[in-house]
Amino acid sequence: MVSKVTRSPGADSSGIFRRPRLVLKLKRFEDLPTVLSKIKSYPTPIRMVGADYSQTRCVGGDGGTTVDTGGLDKILEFGETFVRAQAGVRLGTLIHALAERGLELPLTPEMGQISLGALAVTTLPQASYGVGVAQLSSCVTEMKLITPQGKQMVVTERERDLMRVLRSSFGLLGVVHEVVLRVRPLTPVKIDYQVLSLKEFSGRFASIIDAPGALRLHISPFNDRITVERRTLDESVSLSRSGIWQIRNSVMRNVLPAFGSTIGSVLAAPGLRAVMLSGVQKALRATLDRSARGVVMYAHEWMRDMPNEAWKARHTYSLWAFPQASYPKVLGEYFAFCKSYYKEHRYRCNVVTGASRLHQDRGSLFSASYSGPMFTLEPSSTGDKGWDDFLIDFNEFASRLGGTPTFNQTRALQPEHVAKSFGERVKLFEALRQRTDPLNRLRNSYFAHLLG
Numbered sequence: 001m002v003s004k005v006t007r008s009p010g011a012d013s014s015g016i017f018r019r020p021r022l023v024l025k026l027k028r029f030e031d032l033p034t035v036l037s038k039i040k041s042y043p044t045p046i047r048m049v050g051a052d053y054s055q056t057r058c059v060g061g062d063g064g065t066t067v068d069t070g071g072l073d074k075i076l077e078f079g080e081t082f083v084r085a086q087a088g089v090r091l092g093t094l095i096h097a098l099a100e101r102g103l104e105l106p107l108t109p110e111m112g113q114i115s116l117g118a119l120a121v122t123t124l125p126q127a128s129y130g131v132g133v134a135q136l137s138s139c140v141t142e143m144k145l146i147t148p149q150g151k152q153m154v155v156t157e158r159e160r161d162l163m164r165v166l167r168s169s170f171g172l173l174g175v176v177h178e179v180v181l182r183v184r185p186l187t188p189v190k191i192d193y194q195v196l197s198l199k200e201f202s203g204r205f206a207s208i209i210d211a212p213g214a215l216r217l218h219i220s221p222f223n224d225r226i227t228v229e230r231r232t233l234d235e236s237v238s239l240s241r242s243g244i245w246q247i248r249n250s251v252m253r254n255v256l257p258a259f260g261s262t263i264g265s266v267l268a269a270p271g272l273r274a275v276m277l278s279g280v281q282k283a284l285r286a287t288l289d290r291s292a293r294g295v296v297m298y299a300h301e302w303m304r305d306m307p308n309e310a311w312k313a314r315h316t317y318s319l320w321a322f323p324q325a326s327y328p329k330v331l332g333e334y335f336a337f338c339k340s341y342y343k344e345h346r347y348r349c350n351v352v353t354g355a356s357r358l359h360q361d362r363g364s365l366f367s368a369s370y371s372g373p374m375f376t377l378e379p380s381s382t383g384d385k386g387w388d389d390f391l392i393d394f395n396e397f398a399s400r401l402g403g404t405p406t407f408n409q410t411r412a413l414q415p416e417h418v419a420k421s422f423g424e425r426v427k428l429f430e431a432l433r434q435r436t437d438p439l440n441r442l443r444n445s446y447f448a449h450l451l452g
């Protein structure tokens with residue numbers, strides 16, 4: 001029924017403690033009801049794993065059965081406005097296959113190692129273009145899943161409330177095996193950069209958020225620099241393919257890496273850190289000056305290839321979202337927090353902090369921008385010594401300033417952070433979860449701790 005059952009030695013390749021008793025490589029979704037019903041053969045909890053790239057223990061094996069969905073890897077149907085695929089397909093594979101057909105998703109992340117099953121049920125906020133679609137799960141229009149009782153369920157976006165809950169369900173309400181995603185024609189994106197100090201950013205904030213386009217920020221608290229990257233859909237641009245590729249190569253080789261994706265790997269000795277950080281800033285300035293006129297590319301061209309084994313990525317981060325209205329103030333406090341933390345503990349993040357503007361999106365219950373427009377703050381690092389402690393204090397800082405966390409991208413999360421941010425929504429979800437899975441077949445200790 002399953003291609004491989006491994007007794008787990010308890011090792012944890014991602015660096016996040018996990019320890020399942022069994023790891024199954026699922027070949028056919030039809031086997032899921034048997035796996036769910038045979039408690040002795042397949043110990044509780046049953047937890048799905050896609051690409052294994054989450055930043056938390058949301059997969060969490062806990063002596064149970066981890067089901068690897070990688071074998072469900074078929075793209076089943078391409079339509080003009082939709083694509084249907086199995087849950088184990090990697091987003092990068094799908095996005096490239098769509099691009100070959102002149103299509104794309106409404107949102108494109110920066111890394112392709114995300115499984116469609118995880119995309120459907122977790123919080124994956126992206127720099128957004130408009131109200132209603134700020135998380136990848138909002139592109140999902142249909143899900144097929146197997147419930148904890150082993151029943152097949154098909155849910156479409158017409159069942160809005162049910163869809164909203166499922167899009168935040170983290171494998172706790174059922175196992176997703178197939179999804180349908182909305183697609184649109186491939187559209188060129190014009191990318192402009194502006195390098196500002198905090199004071200300039202705050203002074204111009206109203207016009208920054210009023211102008212159209214998706215916003216991604218690259219933030220350096222110690223250099224008082226905020227690079228505002230604006231992505232504008234540009235249907236009028238008529239560039240030849242070769243023209244786009246030329247620009248693309250220059251951007252990918254020179255500009256994007258300078259924002260931090262590869263910084264950590266060169267920080268070999270602690271003494272080099274300050275030197276390298278300022279070197280990076282110089283590279284950033286130099287490449288930005290060169291690209292000051294703005295560049296044009298297709299969204300799928302900015303996707304980074306990451307290793308298939310998540311633990312090899314050597315890049316870690318945490319994510320909170322803050323109300324847009326107070327964001328300049330939050331950034332001011334973040335700069336002060338980073339500096340005072342460094343003064344006291346001699347630790348600072350060795351990769352540039354990222355951020356995205358999120359339009360309001362009520363498509364899922366735990367959406368990071370459920371209550372209104374938000375900006376994220378994503379401290380990033382290579383996971384060097386001091387990072388874990390930094391995050392504990394950063395979480396307190398973020399929660400105090402009214403931040404919203406996620407269950408898959410916010411590290412070291414505590415139940416009080418969850419209760420404060422999600423309030424009634426988390427109670428509603430937990431009540432529903434208890435009714436649909438009274439035996440806690442799908443629940444692990446991570447969610448037991450956080451959902452209460």
Ligand SMILES: Cc1cc2nc3c(=O)[nH]c(=O)nc-3n(C[C@H](O)[C@H](O)[C@H](O)COP(=O)(O)OP(=O)(O)OC[C@H]3O[C@@H](n4cnc5c(N)ncnc54)[C@H](O)[C@@H]3O)c2cc1C
Pocket residue numbers: 047048049050051052053054055058059069087109110111113114115116117118119121122124125126170171172174175176177306313315316408409
């Ligand atoms: C260096 C780096 C860069 C990143 N860049 C981005 C980015 O640009 N944009 C972005 O959005 N994210 C980004 N991420 C975050 C990351 O992509 C996601 O948190 C994660 O990868 C989700 O996909 P996954 O397949 O790895 O999920 P997993 O970690 O395998 O699973 C996530 C959750 O979904 C559940 N699940 C998985 N499959 C199913 C299923 N079939 N049915 C039910 N439940 C299921 C799991 O049990 C778990 O609770 C980045 C992460 C890293 C480490």
